[in-house]
Amino acid sequence: MRPTGEGGTETQAKDLCLRLLTDRARSRAELSDRLAKKGYSADIAERVLDRLTEVGLVNDADFAQQWVHSRHTYAGKGKRALALELRRKGIGQEDATEALAQIDSEDERARATELVAKKLRTVSTDDRDRAVRRLVSMLARRGFPQGMAFEVVKEQLDRAGAETDGLFDET
Template identity: 85%
Template sequence: MRPTGGGGSEAQAKDLCLRLLTDRARSRAELAERLVQKDYSADVIDRVLDRLTEVGLVNDADFALQWVHSRHTYSGKGKRALAMELRRKGIGQEDAAEALAQIDGEDERQRASELVAKKLRTMSVDDRDRAVRRLISMLARRGFPQGVAFEVVKEQLDRAGADTDDMFEEL
């Protein structure tokens, strides 16, 4: 959907973008989408976003790096979920791949292990099958690979004292 152009002046569009950027960093596509919603013309949108990019206030590569670090560290997201989030934010494939490269397999495994350990503190492991399903599902929803999820859940349940050897042989 392209804007029709009744939204306002270039200065007003710039002010809107600056207000949005004070809340948190945003991708160029996110800002463009908001300007389209406010019915700014395509020409105004392009000029404002080009100027903000030129002065360094909008940088999709930096945004992607910051987003991946923050969401992996504080929200416990795996690479698959982060890749989807970046795509929804309008980040290009190259910038997304570079940002996701900062998370290696060991980082992802460690974060998954922390999440499972935290969840185990508040759940019962009396029904092992149910506990395994719930924990693996939690990790899958957060975008962790299935192999990592199985390994981490088995390891954490072993630490918690639940016997899981027979359960994982069936899988």
């Protein structure tokens, strides 16, 4: 039923997009990439995506807002990591900036504190240098600023009773 040399009809492309959107919200770029991988022509993909955008099923600004909220809240991602994820999802700079604005520095710090407190339950503080490296590295991988990571780790180690005097001396 597929025309020779093409991925399929406009209806088939629309059906594929709708199936993908039932799993989770997706950016226009993600759907476009998926249609291209399935062999749909650029013309068909553009028409289908324009129609889905017109009816509100594809909205990059809404997607970015949802993505940032979800990944910050449930995956513990910092703004830097989220910005990179949004770029990989094909979200424009304006939509990404607006979505990332919902996380202020206090929110980011609070989430970093939660993550460190949780991780401290499984990290030995006997070797404080190693504990600091592991905790700061964990926050760095999640996209939290280095300065904030060190501050949060120091506070949480102090709170946990670990001796951190001299560890963060300015040089």
